[in-house]
Amino acid sequence: MQRERVADDIYVFTSERYAQVTAGAVVTDEGAILIDTLLFPEETKAIKNYLENRLDCVVKYVINTHYHADHTYGTCLFPNAMIVGHRLCYDLLDTRGREGLEQAQHGTSELDDVQIALPHVVFDSRTINVCLGDKTVQLWHSPGHSPDSIVCLVKEDRVLFAADTLMALPYFVDGSYDDFVQSLHALQNNSFENIVQGHGEVILRGEIEDKIASDLRYLAAIKKHAETASTKSDPERYLDGIDIERCGKSRIPLSGTVQALHRENLRSLYRQLAGEMLEMR
Numbered sequence: 001m002q003r004e005r006v007a008d009d010i011y012v013f014t015s016e017r018y019a020q021v022t023a024g025a026v027v028t029d030e031g032a033i034l035i036d037t038l039l040f041p042e043e044t045k046a047i048k049n050y051l052e053n054r055l056d057c058v059v060k061y062v063i064n065t066h067y068h069a070d071h072t073y074g075t076c077l078f079p080n081a082m083i084v085g086h087r088l089c090y091d092l093l094d095t096r097g098r099e100g101l102e103q104a105q106h107g108t109s110e111l112d113d114v115q116i117a118l119p120h121v122v123f124d125s126r127t128i129n130v131c132l133g134d135k136t137v138q139l140w141h142s143p144g145h146s147p148d149s150i151v152c153l154v155k156e157d158r159v160l161f162a163a164d165t166l167m168a169l170p171y172f173v174d175g176s177y178d179d180f181v182q183s184l185h186a187l188q189n190n191s192f193e194n195i196v197q198g199h200g201e202v203i204l205r206g207e208i209e210d211k212i213a214s215d216l217r218y219l220a221a222i223k224k225h226a227e228t229a230s231t232k233s234d235p236e237r238y239l240d241g242i243d244i245e246r247c248g249k250s251r252i253p254l255s256g257t258v259q260a261l262h263r264e265n266l267r268s269l270y271r272q273l274a275g276e277m278l279e280m281r
């Protein structure tokens, strides 16, 4: 796992085992606020060990940015922390999260000790602040990647943990295309110092607006292709021919897995649009 310091008291941990998923720690005199907890306990334990033994800082709050396994499985390793998430995160962890864990545990003994840990504090449409020591982390709903996605702003440093609202490629198959577009617009022109993505590298101040604009252009491009597909005799074949680079994105990030995400995006959006057209008839 890689460790990086993005401000005096803010650390980012990036998994070397699963899709460069990130977790963050905001460190104060009174303890740490941990944002997401990775997938494999081995890596989460390394974070815990670093914070507790190297920085002498106990995790007081765990924030779950959304219910997906790669962001939440480590939460159970912090039984004394107050867990915070969106109300929908609670519901989805309790249902799909439990089902997914059971399946995952059949696949590997490494997850044997993982348990679903539900948020103790949930919020809905308004923003809430998690305050500890001299830091304030503001949370708000940012749906699109998943229905329960949130983002977390460390107000004093203007560092945003965007979770999967920002990653190498917008990915909305478990969420909603329209929500994603809205959530990205909400992140524009906020003068963030830097943004920690849910997967991949930290985005620096000078790159933020370009990155968001590029994601919005990508989403517009795939919508155009999904609409064109519905006029074709073989829509699936048409969509298979729409390369990620034709939509303005590189095929390289996340070890090339973005290409599979792109394909799923196109199919999911096409199905959604086709469904809407059927309803209109």
Ligand SMILES: [Zn+2]
Residues within 6 Å of the ligand: 066, 068, 145, 146, 164
């Ligand atoms: Zn996710």
